[in-house]
Amino acid sequence: MDVFKAVKMTENVYWVGAIDWAVRDFHGYSTGRGTTYNAYLILSEKVTLIDTVKKPFFEEMMMRISSVIDPSEIEIIVSNHSELDHTGSLQQTMAAVKPNNVYASPMGSRALAAHFHWEEDPIEVVKTGESIDLGNMTIDIIETRMLHWPDSMVSYLPAEKVLFSQDGFGMHLASTERFDDELPPSVLEVEARKYYANILLPFSPLVTALIGNLGKMELEIDLLCPDHGPVWRSSIDWILGKWASWAQKKPCPKAVVIYDTMWNSTRSMAEAVMEGLTLEGVSSIMMPLRASHISDIAAEVLEASALIVGSPTINGRIFPSVAECMNYLGGLKPCNLVGAAFGSYGWSGEAVKELNGLLEGMKVELVSEGLRTVYVPDEQVLEESVNLGRSVGLRLREICGGLE
Ligand code: FEO
DSSP states (O other): OOOOOEOOOOSSEEEEEEEEOOOOOTEEOOOOOOEEEEEEOOOOSSEEEEOOOOOGGHHHHHHHHHHOOGGGGGOOESSSSOSHHHHHTHEEEEHHOSSEEEEEEEHHHHHHHHOOOOOOEEEEOTTOEEEEEEESSEEEEEEEEETTTTTTTEEGGGGTTTEEOOOTTTOOOOOSSOBBGSSOHEEEEEEEEHIIIIIIIIGGHHHHHHHHHHHTTTTOSSSESSSSSSSBOOHHHHHHHHHHHHHOOOOEEEEEEEEOOOSHHHHHHHHHHHHHHHHHHHHEEETTTTTTEEEEEHHHHOOOOOEEOOOOOEEEEOHHHHHHHHHHHHHHHHOOOEEEEEEESOOOOOOHHHHHHHHTTTOOOESOOOEEESOOHHHHHHHHHHHHHHHHHHHHHHHHHOOO
């Protein structure tokens, strides 16, 4: 028995993807709610499949397709994005359905060749401004380079006002529900924010440009179909607005304090820093690295304008978990941050200086030269830690116009 069925989205578009309830680590991103790999079937004259799924989910996708048509009726496959969660089963799918045409962007064609080392390259290249003829309808191509890979593109089906946006506007969320309005808004907001912070943040200027372009093109979009998570039909303006806002990174009246600790000295300083922020009326969140995943920290930093980092010194360096977190955050390029560093040490005390360098490398505006203490902080050091929090809080208040 074919367990898995397609879900009808419009008159001629069906969701034929797969639900990954078990994945908890998506190359370093903690996917606490799992994810979906969305593929879409268009019942045009030339039946078309938009994207495929991660390799282990090939059978699930084929069963969903089979619930609507004989898969061998598929004539066209469009690969909007070559990352393997969407192309891992492309070769198997091509072998099973024997399509007449497989399309990808110029960079997609190269990426797929580098993945699969074809003996004879089967990919036909499509570019921005070109259309694919589906017989009784067309698909318009818009390349979206570096959103989030060089090959990325989106496909627009004018006949049914559907935009297939690959990773764009997606989220990692496994659910039985396929549409945005079937899920709690709070869950959509949390997962969309985490997805943007961890995948799109480094490319924010390009996100701004894309959303501007979509506006200029005046595309009518009734359905926004990403490759992960729910399909947007009721909150399209909401998710576009969220992405535009995250990309612009306007001042946010919130501080994030990150630290790790060996003997609770840096922890005591972190707690005092938090008190200082609170005294300044600043909303703050503490993210102890022993209890926080770096991908959750990234999501908090996305909607903060202050980043304060604490680390002990170990073997003349910052603590390994702090180094990992700073390396990760640095790659995501969060902008418009103020901050400071602090930490306890035993005899050499390099961590704060090293953290200052890392924060400056991230273009964080430092409000002080940092605060460090030998071994256990005494009353004076704890007061200085409170004052460090107050200094960051004051600067944040200036940036955010008083937080009113
Ligand atoms: Fe969902 Fe960039 O792959």
